[in-house]
Amino acid sequence: MIAQNAHYNEKMASVYEQMYPIGFDTDAAVEFLSGLVEPASKVLELGIGTGRIAVPMAERGFQLHGVDASEAMLAKLAERDEKSRVTAQLGDFTRPGLDMGGEFPLVTLVLNTFFVAVSREAQLNCLRNVRDQLAEGGRFVLEAFDPSPYHVLTKPDFSMRFLGPDAVMLDTLMVDRSQQIMVATHTILDGGAPETTQHVLRYAFPLEIDLLAELAGLRLVERWAGWRKEPFTATSPRHVSVYERAE
Ligand SMILES: C[S@@+](CC[C@H](N)C(=O)[O-])C[C@H]1O[C@@H](n2cnc3c(N)ncnc32)[C@H](O)[C@@H]1O
Structure with missing residues (x-):
């Protein structure tokens, strides 16, 4: 089986908002994320895409920074972000040494985007980048499906x-x-x-993600089944997991 990733091209970027329309859990995600940090904090989103989460976060006064591997998705983000509140750059979050300025009280990686890292090494690189960009006491939020x-x-x-x-x-x-x-x-x-x-996608089970996170110097703080803090159980189809730096 081929294990190479094709990034979001123009055609996919053009229908992305129809695949995940406004209201698709976005309000609950923004509410959840906003509750984790002080107002006006710096936030880093890996795989920021068209700004589905980032633009409403920026509208709430957070300083949004993001990285994405797709020029087409970043072009859509620029269209949506009419007031240019979001700072976004082209880049690959699976490459070692990603430098977005660091000291972020909140880093996010949502909507299964972690799984685009198609090897265990790439996933570990991604989590090490998170660890390095996170401020002390900061939170890292990862949303992914349960692969069962x-x-x-x-x-x-x-x-x-x-x-x-x-x-x-x-x-x-x-x-x-x-x-x-x-x-x-x-x-x-x-x-x-x-x-x-x-x-x-290289999918991983929640406990495997925790183990990779531990190898990268992160520790699980809480896990929910969704953005509304539904309890995570054996039958939850997905999880919203919150990590911190393990000092
Ligand atoms: C499922 S979309 C999520 C977009 C956005 N976070 C959201 O919630 O709507 C995944 C995004 O990750 C980007 N992406 C995929 N691989 C990447 C990589 N290695 N580095 C940076 N971005 C990547 C894609 O271009 C796409 O915009």
């Missing part, structure tokens, strides 16, 4: 999603559980030539 239902897939899975009155997305999913690799393809049908993007 995908880990047992032995055949390709197919689904379709509504993007708008004139557009749908066809999604296929294949899993190689020996490597914890998931390959998803997204084909957009919108009346133009169909375009397919492939995304590779």
Whole structure:
């Protein structure tokens, strides 16, 4: 199975907001994150994308900084961030030595974006970058799905999603559980030539993420099943995990 990641291209960036429309859990996420730090604090978002979370955070007065590997997503962010409140740069958070200025009281990595790091080493690099950019006493928030239902897939899975009155997305999913690799393809049908993007994720179970975090010098503080602080249980489909620097 191929283990290379394709970043969000222009086509994906153009439908991203239809995939995750405003209101898709965003308000609850912004509320949760805002409660973790003092007003006007510096916040760093890894994989900032189109600013779904970052722009409303900046509108609340936080100083938003972000990094993303996709120029197309950053272009959408610039359009959405009309008052240029967000400082964003092109970069790869899986490369060792990411320097965003450091001393951030809050670092975030949401919506399964951790899994775009397609090897254990890349995931560890990412967490070490977080550790180095976090201020003492700061919080790191990671949101990801629980891989259990995908880990047992032995055949390709197919689904379709509504993007708008004139557009749908066809999604296929294949899993190689020996490597914890998931390959998803997204084909957009919108009346133009169909375009397919492939995304590779290296999923990890919550306790494995905790272990990697520990290796990177981070320690779990709390874990919830969602942004509304629902209790995390054996059947929770995802988790919102909060870490701090382990001194
Ligand atoms: C699922 S989207 C999440 C975007 C945004 N955080 C949100 O919540 O809507 C993942 C984002 O991570 C970016 N990304 C993927 N791999 C990356 C990497 N290695 N370094 C930086 N950004 C990356 C993608 O370009 C995309 O914008």
